[in-house]
Amino acid sequence: MSQRNTRVPHEALGEICPLNEVLDRVSGKWAIGVLTLTGAEGVVRFTEYERGIPDISRRMLTLTLRNLERDGLLTRTVYPTVPPKTEYRLTEAAHELTETLSLLTDWAKRHQAHVHVSRTEYDATHAAPRPS
Amino acid sequence: MSQRNTRVPHEALGEICPLNEVLDRVSGKWAIGVLTLTGAEGVVRFTEYERGIPDISRRMLTLTLRNLERDGLLTRTVYPTVPPKTEYRLTEAAHELTETLSLLTDWAKRHQAHVHVSRTEYDATHAAPRPS
């Protein structure tokens, strides 16, 4: 032992690898909005996302949708009608994910005031106080 | 009921705002590692992070630490000794956060195989199949 850097850093860090994978796929401003909306509606069409999620661009919506589909979180059903029609819905895995996510929301709601205060105080304390 | 284009996007989306704030502050490759390690150790010094989190640069560690401190998730205690010594520990809010995060880890562990398979299949299906 004591030699030093065996590549294993710390027991607990083995836990974070899968966690980072989750966050990677949920990161980006829009993924969570899409998942949440889909969970709430059950079945959602492309245009409904555009109407339901303010300020999202078509490009970002498409990319988000594709990534979630790729990860097996959304199913995409295309009806080759005219005009075309596409439906998205959550997979079972995604359902469980959104449930867990709602726990995070609870945390956020309980502590967002605390966080905001901390930030303000920190900024006030550490911000360059006009160092002439 | 057919009119439905008020600017209000959707009920459920009100829920995601605080959630995005959480993810924003937990985003970045390192924040979770830092929180997890700190939670496991209780008290952690700067160098311990460097040893415990592989591949993290000093710059990134500092930035991550500062952000978490700013958000009231970490406390920073400096001992003006020679050589200097700095200790970090979790706030109560951060403790609750890491607990919730561990639930996400559970989800990730349960579904990472599924996700991986989905990805591989998706890539196999959609990848440019040698467009000669």
Place this chain on the structure above:
DNA sequence: CCGCATCCACCGTGATACTG
């Protein structure tokens, strides 16, 4: 209606070197 392609701006991240 649904989606892709292109171009461009921003910022998180990393490498390296310096300091109290």
Place this chain on the structure above:
DNA sequence: CAGTATCACGGTGGATGCGG
């Protein structure tokens, strides 16, 4: 030991226009 400063790069996201 515990940072800070500077430079460079790549991924993410926005705007716009075309296509099935």
